[in-house]
Amino acid sequence: MVLLAMFTLRAKAQSSTNIPPEDQLLIPENVKLFKESMLWQYTVGLRTGAGYRDNVLLSPSNAQGSAFVSEGLDASLSRLPLDDGWGVDAIFSGDDERYLQSVPTDGTDFWLADVTLKRFLGDHWLLGLETGENYLDEVDYVDIRTGPEAVEIAGNTISMKPFVRRNLGTNWWTEFDFPAAREMLNAPLDNVSKYGPQLQIGFSDDKKTEISLSYQIQQFDHDSWAALSADGAPLGTRNLSVVEQRAELHWRHYWDGDNHWSTDTKLGFARDEDNGGEFFNFDEYSLAERVRFETKNWQVTGTARGSYRDYPVQRTGLTSGPTLDEALLHASVRGERRLRTWLKLYAEYNYEQVLSNLADIRYRANTFTVGLMWEF
DSSP states (O other): OHHHHHHHHHHHHHHTOOSOGGGSOSSOSOHHHHHHHHHEEEEEEEEEEEEEESOTTOOSSOOOOEEEEEEEEEEEEEEOOSSSSEEEEEEEEEEEEEEOSOOSSOEEEEEEEEEEEEEEETTTEEEEEEEEEEEEEEEEEEEETTEEEEEEEEEEEEEEEEEEEEEEETTEEEEEEOOEEEEEEOTTSOOEEEEOOEEEEEEEETTTEEEEEEEEEEEEEEEEEEEEOTTSOEEEEEEEEEEEEEEEEEEEEEOSTTOOEEEEEEEEEEEEEESSSSTTOEEEEEEEEEEEEEOSSEEEEEEEEEEEEEEEEEETTSSSSSEEEEEEEEEEEEEEEEEETTEEEEEEEEEEEEEESSGGGOEEEEEEEEEEEEEO
8 A cells, every 4th residue: 555655646746747757756745645645554355265174062072073164354444653643453353154064053253343542652652442342153162150161152242451551662661451351142151241450561672572471360250150169069149250360471583584484482371269169260371382484475374372271179070089170282284375466375274172181071173274365
C-alpha cells in the first residue's frame, strides 16, 4: 500500500505540471496528503483446505476419525500514529471445519474480533486498551467439574485489557496491564469471570533479540460450580473460585543477517489454588519452542510444546489411588509456498497427546491439512 500511495502521488504531480519526471520529487510539497495515504493500512486473506483428523473426540480408547473441509478468513486494519500519536490495530479471524464422516460432532468453529486503541505520549509512554470477543465450538481437553477431561466446548468470551507501557531507554521497557474476561460457555462447562493484574519487563536489541519476563495473578470466579472438598464433594453453597499465579520467560532471536531463521522459546510456571478443599489445585511447568525459516516465497515453521501438571490433592480415583498427574504434548510442522504474489499453497501436520496416571484421560490425535490462501 505504501508503494501504491507513492506511485499515485508521483503520477498526480506529473500530470499537473510540465516538469520532466526526472526533475520531480517523489514526495510532493503536500506532505499532509502523503502522510494521510500512509495513515491506514489493511490486509485481507481467505483460505480453504481439506484434511483428516484421526481422533475427533480425543478419545482414550475409541478413536473416531474423519476427513474434513475447512475455510477461513483473516483481516487486519491498522492506523499508524504519524502525527497525533493515536494508533489502532483491528484484527478479525475465523476458521470453520466440517467433518465429512458420520461422527458425534459436526465440526469446529473459531471466530475472533480484537481491537486495540493506543496513545503514544512522547518517546517513552504508551497507553492502550485492547478489547476482544471470540466464539469457540470444538472438542478440547479442559478441567470440568469432576476433573480434567476432553469435552466439546461451545460459547463466547468477551475480554478487555487496559495497559500502560514505559520505554526505559537503552532498549529496556516495562508494561503493566489488567486483563479481564467473561466466559459464557455451554455445559458441561461453567460461566466464569477472570481478572487480575500482569507485570512485564523486556529487552530488545536491534530487532535481533527480544527477551521478556511476565508475572500475572488472576482470579477465576465461577457462576454455578460449587467449591469441592479434597475428595470432590460439594462444600455447601460456596461457589468455586480459583487464584492462579503465572510466570513466563519469552526469548525470540533472529539467527542470520537476513532474518531468515528465527526461534521463539517460552518457559513457564503456574500455580492454581481453589477456595475449597484444594481439589483443583495444581502446579504446571511448561516449555514451548518454535523454529521458523522464511524467505520471499517460502515459510516453514516447526513448533513443539509440553506441559506437566501435578495435582497434590486430586486423586485418580477421587477418594483413593495416587494423586493425579498429567503431561500435555503438542508438535506441528507447517509449510507455505507462494505461487503468485496473491496466492499461497500450505500444508500442515499436528500431533497432540496426553500422558497421565489416569487411564481415562490419555489420548493421542493426528491432523493433516492442505489448502490454498488468497491475499488481497
